[in-house]
Amino acid sequence: MTSVLIVDDQVLIRAGIAALVRATDGLEVAGEAATGEEAVDLAAHRPPDVVLMDIRLPGMSGIAALERILAAAAPPKPKVVMLTVYDLDQYVYAALRAGASGFLLKDTPPERLLTAVKQIAEGEMLFAPTVTRRLVETYARQGEPVAEQPDTLDGLTARERDVLHLVGRGLTNDQIAQRLVVSIATVxxxxxRLMAKLALTSRAQAVVVAYESGLVTVGGDPRPAPGPPRLGPA
Structure with missing residues (x-):
């Protein structure tokens, strides 16, 4: 059973999502919160599998609540999906950087929302990696100030850097496996491993790090795409 914490200051939206979750096999409501503070408290007392959180909340913002929930949670950490009115909301980029697994528009059809919750709970991408890349490039072009990120990728192996490079370019695991001529399991x-080394909590966050570290650049690529596998272990 996948537990879902619903966070929105609008009672009708919160109640509507909760009703959908309760009526869906395999899903249950872990709690409902109207503020970021309430969300942090509920997540601490009853850790959910998935958090659906309004990106703009009164008082503590959705992004601040996201950071506190992920920082306090023991593995496996909950998957946090931000709810927003606009797909290019400037706060979405900050949320992805902070560890959100993705975002959904508030006018998303009920069936799509429920499917997204199940996908996220199973560890799948909420949307195509190319969507994340377009979002990241949009704000990278604007020179938005960035939060502190790992200032080096030196802790990664050469192959892990190759994989991060391709993740940042928007490739799926299947595409990366084909490019590097390895199995999907290896990818x-x-x-x-690279996410653990960089203390990342979502694949979307890995895309952000790939850009902010300079491994991938907007409108170009400073490094050639990785070729066939090297001799020796992958």
Whole structure:
């Protein structure tokens, strides 16, 4: 059973989502919160699998609540999906950087929202990696100030850097496996390891780091795409 914490200051939206979740097999409501403070408290007392959180909340913002929930949670950490009115909301970029697994528009059809919750709970991408890349490039072009990120990728192996590079370019695990001529399981292992080394909580956050570290650049690529696998272990 996948537990869902619903966070929105608008009671009708919150109640509507809760009703949908309760009526869906395999899903249950872990709690409802109207503020970021309430969300942090509820997540601490009953850790949810997925958090659906309004990106703009009174008092503590949705992004601040996201950061506190992820910082306090023990593994496996909850997957946080931000709810927003605009798909290019400037706060979405900050949320992805902070560890959100993705975002949904508030006018998303009910069926799509429920499917998204199940996908996220199973560890899948909420939307195509290319969507994340377009969003990141939009704000990278504007020179938005960025939060502190790992100032070096030196802790990554050469192959992990290759994988991060391709994740940043918007490739799926299947596409990365084909490009590097390795199995999908091997790609997943490299993704998990690099995310652990960089203390990342979502694949979307990995895309942001790939840009902010300079591994991938807007409108171009400072490094050639990785070629066939090197001799020796992957």
């Amino acid at each position: 997943k292992t490299h993704v998990n």
